[in-house]
Amino acid sequence: MEIHEAAAGPGDGVLDFSHLNLNTLSVDSIREERKRDTKQLYLNHNRLASLPSSICFFSNLELLDISNNGLTAICEDIVGLRKLKTLIAKNNRLDEFSLPKEFGSMQLEVLNFSGNRFEEIPLQFVKLQRLQSLSLGGNRLKSIPAEIENLTSLELLYLGGNLITAIPPELANLPYLSYLVLCDNRIQSVPPQLTRLHSLRSLSLHNNLLTYLPREILSLVHLQELSLRGNPLVVRFVKEMTYDPPSLLELAGRTIKSRNIPYYPCDLPAHLLHYLDLASKCPNPKCAGVYFDSCVRHIKFVDFCGKYRLPLMHYLCSPECTSPCSSNPQSDAESEDESSVPADRLQRVLLG
Amino acid sequence: MEHTEVAKPETLDDLIKMLHEIFKSDNINVEEVQTLMESYESKPQEWKKFAIFDQYRYTRNLVDEGNGKFNLIILCWGEGHGSSIHDHTDSHCFMKMLQGQLKETQFEWPKSQGDMVQKSQRILLENKVAYINDSIGLHRVENASHTEGAVSLHLYSPPFQTCQTFDQRTVSRHSH
Numbered sequence: 001m002e003i004h005e006a007a008a009g010p011g012d013g014v015l016d017f018s019h020l021n022l023n024t025l026s027v028d029s030i031r032e033e034r035k036r037d038t039k040q041l042y043l044n045h046n047r048l049a050s051l052p053s054s055i056c057f058f059s060n061l062e063l064l065d066i067s068n069n070g071l072t073a074i075c076e077d078i079v080g081l082r083k084l085k086t087l088i089a090k091n092n093r094l095d096e097f098s099l100p101k102e103f104g105s106m107q108l109e110v111l112n113f114s115g116n117r118f119e120e121i122p123l124q125f126v127k128l129q130r131l132q133s134l135s136l137g138g139n140r141l142k143s144i145p146a147e148i149e150n151l152t153s154l155e156l157l158y159l160g161g162n163l164i165t166a167i168p169p170e171l172a173n174l175p176y177l178s179y180l181v182l183c184d185n186r187i188q189s190v191p192p193q194l195t196r197l198h199s200l201r202s203l204s205l206h207n208n209l210l211t212y213l214p215r216e217i218l219s220l221v222h223l224q225e226l227s228l229r230g231n232p233l234v235v236r237f238v239k240e241m242t243y244d245p246p247s248l249l250e251l252a253g254r255t256i257k258s259r260n261i262p263y264y265p266c267d268l269p270a271h272l273l274h275y276l277d278l279a280s281k282c283p284n285p286k287c288a289g290v291y292f293d294s295c296v297r298h299i300k301f302v303d304f305c306g307k308y309r310l311p312l313m314h315y316l317c318s319p320e321c322t323s324p325c326s327s328n329p330q331s332d333a334e335s336e337d338e339s340s341v342p343a344d345r346l347q348r349v350l351l352g
Numbered sequence: 353m354e355h356t357e358v359a360k361p362e363t364l365d366d367l368i369k370m371l372h373e374i375f376k377s378d379n380i381n382v383e384e385v386q387t388l389m390e391s392y393e394s395k396p397q398e399w400k401k402f403a404i405f406d407q408y409r410y411t412r413n414l415v416d417e418g419n420g421k422f423n424l425i426i427l428c429w430g431e432g433h434g435s436s437i438h439d440h441t442d443s444h445c446f447m448k449m450l451q452g453q454l455k456e457t458q459f460e461w462p463k464s465q466g467d468m469v470q471k472s473q474r475i476l477l478e479n480k481v482a483y484i485n486d487s488i489g490l491h492r493v494e495n496a497s498h499t500e501g502a503v504s505l506h507l508y509s510p511p512f513q514t515c516q517t518f519d520q521r522t523v524s525r526h527s528h
Contacts, residue, residue, distance in 0.1 A: 090499050114431070115499035137431055137498030156407065160432045161498035179407055183432055184498070202408040204432055225409055227434070 013039035018065070022046040027054050036060055044068050044088070056080035067091055067112075076100040084108060091115040096122035104128060114138050114158070126150045137161050137181070149173035160184050160204065169193040183207050183227065192216040206230045250292045253279065257290045360391045364398040368416050368424065371507070375421040380509060382483055385446055389507065390481045394450040402426040403451075403503050409433055410495075415505070422509035429454065429502040434494025437468065440486055444509045448481045452495065452502030456482055459490045476504075 015038045017025070025048060027035065035057045044067040051066060056077040064081070067090035074094070078084070079102045087108055094116040104127025111125065114137040121136065126147040133156040141162035148157075149170040156179040164185040171177075172193040178201045187208040194200075195216035200223055207230035217223075246254070256263065257279045265273060279290040361367035370388055374380075396403075402413040403426060410433040416424040429452075437459055447454075458471040471489055475496075476482050484491055495502040506512075 135431075158431065158498070181432055206434075 013037055014042075015040070016042045017046070018042040019045040022048060024048070025052045025054075027052070027057065032057070039063065041065070044090075051075045051078065053077040059083075062086065064088070071098075073098040074100060074103075076102070079103060079106060082107065086110040088112045089116070093117055096120045099124050109133065109153075111135065121145055121148070123147070129153065132156065132176075134158070144168050144171065146170040152176075155179065155199075157181065167191055167194070172196040175199065178202070178222075180204070190214055190217070195219045198222065201225065203227075246291075249275070253292050254290055361388065363395070364392065364415075367392045371416075371422070371424070372419065375418060375509065380444060382444065385444075385507065386481045386483055389446055389448045389505070390479060392448075392479075394448075394479055396451065399426060399450060399503070399505070403428050405430055405501060410435065418507075418509075418511065420511065422507055423511040425506045425508070425512065426450070427504045427506060429495035429504070431495060431498050431501060434496075435492055437490050437492045439490050440484060440508070442486055442510075443512065444507075445484050446481055446507040447476070447484075447493070448505040448507075449476050449478045450503040450505050451478065452497065452500045453477055454502050454504055455494050455496045457492045457494075458484070458488070459492070461489060 015030075015034075022043070023046075025043065025046075036059055038058050038061060040063040041058055041061055042065045044065045046069050048066070048069040048071060050071065051074055053075055054077075055061075055064075055075070058081065061081050061084055063086040064078075064084060065088040067088050069092055071089065071092040071094060074089070078087075079100055084106060085108060087110070090112055092115075094113060095118050099122055101124075103124040106128065107130055108128050109130050110133040111128070111131060112133075112135040114135045116136075116139055118136055118139040118141055121141060121144065123145075125131075125134065126145065128151065130153055131151050132153050134151070134154060135156075135158040137158050138161040141159060141164055143164060144159065144167065146168045147170075148154075148168065151174065153176065154174050155176050157174075157177060158179075158181045160181045160183040162185050164182065164187060167182065167187060167190060169191040171180075172191070172195070174197065176199050177197050178199045180197070180200060180202070181204040183204045183206045185208050187205070187210060190205070190210065190213055192214035193216075195214070197220065200220050202225040203220075203223060204225075204227045206227040210228070210231040211233060213228075253276055255261070256276060263273075263276070268276075275292065278292055280292070282289045282291060359370070361370055367389070371385070374385060374388070399415075402415055404411055404413055405428045407430065410427055410429045413426045413428065414423065415426055418424060437457075447456075454476045455473065456476055457473045460469045460471050462468050468490075474482075493504075
């Protein structure tokens with residue numbers, strides 16, 4: 001089918017060739033001037049098997065939508081679109097091998113490849129320094145690469161509906177991340193480092209394999225939406241006694257730290273100085289103790305906004321230690337006052 | 353005896369006018385409202401101005417205040433957005449798909465102890481209308497798609513003010 005320029009509105013920089021049953025795209029009939037003026041090109045909902053190389057003639061293009069075609073690859077020529085900011089390619093047959101080599105050098109800010117066949121997040125994606133929004137929902141991703149931390153401008157990351165089993169702690173290095181969607185995956189735990197995501201406003205974790213959350217999640221001050229339903233979250237108090245008696249080194253270290261015994265670099269070999277720096281404070285405020293390697297994993301229930309009971313994991317220095325504000329560690333009706341989240345901080349916790 | 357054919361609303365404005373007519377009476381015939389809403393074929397250019405999406409969660413956009421007898425609201429659901437389990441505080445609730453699909457999970461009213469019991473689950477397709485009220489039970493509505501947004505048209509009679517939400521695991525309830 002021939003393209004007619006009249007198919008799109010004149011002079012507004014938008015060319016809409018969507019829903020036209022196109023098998024191929026021939027842009028020869030479009031004037032050079034028109035091609036140069038086009039800022040948004042809609043080619044979605046057609047039957048394109050490939051993107052034509054003539055796409056590069058739309059030299060000022062800022063938005064390209066090639067969703068809902070039969071694309072298995074994206075041509076090299078797309079890299080020539082130096083002004084392209086938004087690329088939407090949903091519902092095609094693309095995977096991590098479909099992208100041109102130099103794709104990572106583009107100036108893209110918004111990328112949506114949801115509904116394709118990606119099994120890995122390709123290296124070309126994590127090179128996109130200006131990327132603010134990345135959507136890969138409904139693919140076949142098994143993991144998130146540590147290199148995700150290179151996307152320093154990222155604000156939105158949508159990875160719902162994949163096969164992801166774990167969250168890399170490097171995700172916490174994204175300073176502007178405000179919307180993180182990991183629902184409908186196979187995630188078993190959340191790394192405590194995510195507490196560093198100070199900008200996080202919305203976190204979607206529903207329909208995964210979580211049994212508890214790290215206590216640190218309470219520090220996400222800007223978090224307003226948190227979805228956790230469809231996880232096998234622990235509902236009753238569980239005390240896991242994975243406690244190995246502390247070593248002599250640990251006992252000595254604990255004594256030095258808790259009694260504030262002074263020491264100086266000239267007193268100790270470097271490796272012991274380093275060891276002493278690794279002391280972690282026991283969260284029990286009545287316990288001034290510290291621990292190094294030997295600790296008790298303990299699940300505590302925390303009320304969110306007085307509404308929902310979340311099982312959080314934290315570490316105590318010994319089985320005799322109790323959780324903050326708890327006189328009876330066997331109780332399952334505890335509310336942890338010092339960390340209970342005020343209602344205005346967490347407005348929507350979708351647990352039930 | 354012949355039925356008088358109910359005229360089909362060609363536009364959204366037609367639908368609103370016809371709803372005003374029906375709701376002049378105090379007795380609501382659920383089937384009549386449901387059939388009327390279903391017969392309007394969604395035309396995006398007619399409701400696009402109400403369809404304002406939010407990145408973080410679903411939005412509610414008032415379309416018509418129905419003379420205080422009902423309100424008509426358009427909800428926009430981004431990928432993965434969903435509601436909590438909620439009731440309808442003695443109201444009728446009709447929900448019509450204008451674009452995309454929504455998954456509705458119905459729950460029994462909770463007994464005093466134990467988990468909430470799921471009653472049924474269905475996908476609502478474009479232009480279809482679902483109906484619920486408190487005697488039927490509670491429901492959760494969500495856009496289960498990871499690639500498409502969804503837009504739905506809701507009619508509440510009496511008009512929507514507050515509802516209760518429910519925690520699926522512990523059967524505790526709270527007011528919104």
